[in-house]
Amino acid sequence: xxxxxxxxxxxxxxxxxxxxxxxxxxxxxxxxxxxxxxxxxxxxxxxxxxxxxxxxxxxxxxxxxxxxxxxxxxxxxxxxxxxxxxxxxxxxxxxxxxxxxxxxxxxxxxxxxxxxxxxxxxxxxxxxxxxxxxxxxxxxxxxxxxxxxxxxxxxxxxxxxxxxxxxxxxxxxxxxxxxxxxxxxxxxxxxxxxxxxxxxxxxxxxxxxxxxxxxxxxxxxxxxxxxxxxxxxxxxxxxxxxxxxxxxxxxxxxxxxxxxxxxxxxxxxxxxxxxxxxxxxxxxxxxxxxxxxxxxxxxxxxxxxxxxxxxxxxxxxxxxxxxxxxxxxxxxxxxxxxxxxxxxxxxxxxxxxxxxxxxxxxxxxxxxxxxxxxxxxxxxxxxxxxxxxxxxxxxxxxxxxxxxxxxxxxxxxxxxxxx
Amino acid sequence: xxxxxxxxxxxxxxxxxxxxxxxxxxxxxxxxxxxxxxxxxxxxxxxxxxxxxxxxxxxxxxxxxxxxxxxxxxxxxxxxxxxxxxxxxxxxxxxxxxxxxxxxxxxxxxxxxxxxxxxxxxxxxxxxxxxxxxxxxxxxxxxxxxxxxxxxxxxxxxxxxxxxxxxxxxxxxxxxxxxxxxxxxxxxxxxxxxxxxxxxxxxxxxxxxxxxxxxxxxxxxxxxxxxxxxxxxxxxxxxxxxxxxxxxxxxxxxxxxxxxxxxxxxxxxxxxxxxxxxxxxxxxxxxxxxxxxxxxxxxxxxxxxxxxxxxxxxxxxxxxxxxxxxxxxxxxxxxxxxxxxxxxxxxxxxxxxxxxxxxxxxxxxxxxxxxxxxxxxxxxxxxxxxxxxxxxxxxxxxxxxxxxxxxxxxxxxxxxxxx
Numbered sequence: 001x002x003x004x005x006x007x008x009x010x011x012x013x014x015x016x017x018x019x020x021x022x023x024x025x026x027x028x029x030x031x032x033x034x035x036x037x038x039x040x041x042x043x044x045x046x047x048x049x050x051x052x053x054x055x056x057x058x059x060x061x062x063x064x065x066x067x068x069x070x071x072x073x074x075x076x077x078x079x080x081x082x083x084x085x086x087x088x089x090x091x092x093x094x095x096x097x098x099x100x101x102x103x104x105x106x107x108x109x110x111x112x113x114x115x116x117x118x119x120x121x122x123x124x125x126x127x128x129x130x131x132x133x134x135x136x137x138x139x140x141x142x143x144x145x146x147x148x149x150x151x152x153x154x155x156x157x158x159x160x161x162x163x164x165x166x167x168x169x170x171x172x173x174x175x176x177x178x179x180x181x182x183x184x185x186x187x188x189x190x191x192x193x194x195x196x197x198x199x200x201x202x203x204x205x206x207x208x209x210x211x212x213x214x215x216x217x218x219x220x221x222x223x224x225x226x227x228x229x230x231x232x233x234x235x236x237x238x239x240x241x242x243x244x245x246x247x248x249x250x251x252x253x254x255x256x257x258x259x260x261x262x263x264x265x266x267x268x269x270x271x272x273x274x275x276x277x278x279x280x281x282x283x284x285x286x287x288x289x290x291x292x293x294x295x296x297x298x299x300x301x302x303x304x305x306x307x308x309x310x311x312x313x314x315x316x317x318x319x320x321x322x323x324x325x326x327x328x329x330x331x332x333x334x335x336x337x338x339x340x341x342x343x344x345x346x347x348x349x350x351x352x353x354x355x356x357x358x359x360x361x362x363x364x365x366x367x368x369x370x371x372x373x374x375x376x377x378x379x380x381x382x383x384x385x386x387x388x389x390x391x392x393x394x395x396x397x398x399x400x401x402x403x404x405x406x407x408x409x410x411x412x413x414x415x416x417x418x419x
Numbered sequence: 420x421x422x423x424x425x426x427x428x429x430x431x432x433x434x435x436x437x438x439x440x441x442x443x444x445x446x447x448x449x450x451x452x453x454x455x456x457x458x459x460x461x462x463x464x465x466x467x468x469x470x471x472x473x474x475x476x477x478x479x480x481x482x483x484x485x486x487x488x489x490x491x492x493x494x495x496x497x498x499x500x501x502x503x504x505x506x507x508x509x510x511x512x513x514x515x516x517x518x519x520x521x522x523x524x525x526x527x528x529x530x531x532x533x534x535x536x537x538x539x540x541x542x543x544x545x546x547x548x549x550x551x552x553x554x555x556x557x558x559x560x561x562x563x564x565x566x567x568x569x570x571x572x573x574x575x576x577x578x579x580x581x582x583x584x585x586x587x588x589x590x591x592x593x594x595x596x597x598x599x600x601x602x603x604x605x606x607x608x609x610x611x612x613x614x615x616x617x618x619x620x621x622x623x624x625x626x627x628x629x630x631x632x633x634x635x636x637x638x639x640x641x642x643x644x645x646x647x648x649x650x651x652x653x654x655x656x657x658x659x660x661x662x663x664x665x666x667x668x669x670x671x672x673x674x675x676x677x678x679x680x681x682x683x684x685x686x687x688x689x690x691x692x693x694x695x696x697x698x699x700x701x702x703x704x705x706x707x708x709x710x711x712x713x714x715x716x717x718x719x720x721x722x723x724x725x726x727x728x729x730x731x732x733x734x735x736x737x738x739x740x741x742x743x744x745x746x747x748x749x750x751x752x753x754x755x756x757x758x759x760x761x762x763x764x765x766x767x768x769x770x771x772x773x774x775x776x777x778x779x780x781x782x783x784x785x786x787x788x789x790x791x792x793x794x795x796x797x798x799x800x801x802x803x804x805x806x807x808x809x810x811x812x813x814x815x816x817x818x819x820x821x822x823x824x825x826x827x828x829x830x831x832x833x834x835x836x837x838x
Binding site for chain 2: 014015038209283288294304391
């Protein structure tokens with residue numbers, strides 16, 4: 001199977017100023033044509049580092065796609081590093097120089113000396129035109145690698161990757177090669193380890209390759225199937241997805257990138273169920289997650305961020321005694337908030353969240369991370385108690401908001417969890 | 420100078436599903452203690468790939484910080500790869516096993532068999548406790564590298580990196596070395612190009628290295644100073660920061676990572692100014708941003724997400740005629756919302772946002788990206804009109820929420836922008 005490396009070049013990357021968004025984009029594109037990437041490498045704008053990285057890649061990969069360091073300024077040295085990696089000089093390409101001159105002429109400007117450097121390429125390389133900016137790219141054979149060099153700005157990189165790199169790699173691939181299809185299942189409310197055990201057989205297999213990842217309480221099962229052609233790879237991926245979905249049951253809320261809030265929103269729109277939210281510790285995050293999805297206005301009426309007790313009482317009609325007796329963070333208050341918001345907003349579904357996100361405000365009886373979640377559907381209210389790890393305010397809020405959406409989802413599916 | 424490599428392990432990374440956020444965080448932390456990173460390497464969850472990458476790193480770097488692949492599931496093979504890189508077996512650590520068991524016991528759960536794997540470590544490694552999750556890390560000498568292995572979830576990775584990795588590396592460093600100090604200034608409401616021109620002289624210098632980046636409308640000026648010791652590097656960075664801050668004036672809202680919402684929240688708490696929010700298109704994001712900061716409950720009373728016109732009328736007393744005559748997205752409605760929320764919540768400061776986040780709902784007269792922002796302070800209401808690029812619902816919401824906070828910040832500073 002062909003091996004590919006993605007190389008990202010830039011001081012700002014290894015300096016930690018920006019995340020690298022080019023490499024993931026390139027990796028997705030290559031996988032779609034059947035070339036899985038086995039390495040990302042990021043290095044600084046340093047000619048000898050570039051040259052070293054290219055020689056390494058040339059010894060191990062069939063394809064290399066590099067981005068960055070093709071700008072006009074002196075710290076852009078990718079072309080120099082590439083030239084030294086193949087032991088060739090840089091040569092001026094008159095056509096590209098003319099293109100650059102015309103580009104400036106159109107704007108009535110002289111060509112800055114520095115931009116002339118952008119018409120220099122290692123001898124033996126094929127130029128890749130860049131209609132989207134001043135930095136042309138180039139293609140070069142380095143060791144066993146067919147290497148492509150693209151500018152760093154994502155828009156230019158992506159356009160040239162689509163226009164020049166993918167077609168060239170497709171052409172260079174052996175005619176009979178594997179196809180890859182990826183499926184993803186997203187679950188909430190089950191521990192990763194539990195899921196791992198339920199699908200251990202799939203996870204220990206080689207094809208499809210099945211793995212799990214957790215983000216903010218959401219567990220993603222990723223299925224990557226390989227086959228002699230798209231149809232067979234897809235069939236393999238779909239079979240696995242269907243079987244795994246069956247084993248995970250209602251824990252799966254969506255597929256292939258759908259966020260929980262969006263999956264839940266679709267369910268509401270489909271069933272025409274109006275809703276409103278009342279949240280304390282999540283401070284607006286619950287309403288925000290719901291309104292991330294366009295079209296939700298068809299069912300989402302309004303949200304209350306009832307941070308103070310007065311607001312809980314005035315807006316939602318939570319009885320003051322309830323708060324006095326049981327506290328603002330209690331099952332009783334969560335129930336009263338859910339009923340109250342459904343009544344106040346005249347909707348079928350009311351969601352409530354009240355808890356202690358911390359870092360302050362915890363007590364032995366009610367520690368940071370304690371959250372009560374209420375769901376009132378067609379007049380019947382339920383509430384759930386959760387104790388999240390107290391370490392991180394942001395994470396407590398994010399998991400609580402997702403848990404609220406997931407509990408409501410299960411209620412609508414007629415499968416409420418035990419309270 | 421010491422060389423460091425950051426290794427990120429995960430199928431989801433080289434598969435292009437998520438950008439790698441751990442490596443930049445690690446690189447920033449290492450740079451702060453004088454260890455610039457010269458390589459990021461990302462590879463799949465594959466024991467032999469891990470082992471190969473570690474042996475390479477062991478031959479070239481003094482320090483290696485790896486994250487990912489320490490989870491409980493079968494696709495987490497970092498520990499196996501590390502063991503094979505040093506030719507040692509995996510051994511069970513009873514203390515860590517007990518810690519894991521207690522962690523589950525506290526939540527009244529049995530330990531899944533797979534979580535027991537997380538107590539396995541290559542012989543000869545030192546365990547790094549993880550009080551924030553079930554996956555402990557470990558430290559291991561590989562070739563000339565002092566290597567650290569951390570779990571992938573950013574929250575756990577970051578906490579362990581701070582607590583266990585940075586101190587250990589600081590200790591292992593030679594006494595005489597260059598110090599690096601980074602300062603950051605965060606600005607809003609000025610174009611990057613304008614800032615670039617105002618500080619062009621700083622940006623063309625070598626030490627300190629000064630650069631700008633834009634994210635969601637916030638512009639960060641990053642200053643990296645190098646010196647023979649911390650004091651001199653810091654003096655250099657501070658001089659630059661002070662001078663640049665002077666040139667950018669009130670556009671600078673915070674420093675060194677302080678988010679706009681937090682800087683604004685501090686200002687409110689300091690001045691004891693109570694506030695409430697009324698938002699339509701931002702759908703809760705404005706309240707959420709404010710309540711990201713702990714302690715804000717001292718001044719933040721409540722928030723209204725008035726998605727429907729009824730809600731605008733009922734909750735905030737926006738006159739129906741105003742909406743009929745000028746529309747829900749109008750300067751008049753924004754003013755009425757800001758006044759209404761200040762009155763309803765009995766606070767000194769009322770913020771309002773109403774706009775069209777898209778992708779649907781735009782008209783020639785009121786295109787997607789049109790937003791009106793209202794600020795009512797001590798009874799005096801103002802509103803501003805903004806037209807953001809229509810391309811991206813999420814971005815429109817995020818910039819609108821920040822703009823609202825920044826306008827209110829300028830009003831409190833007695834420097835309101837022209838409306």
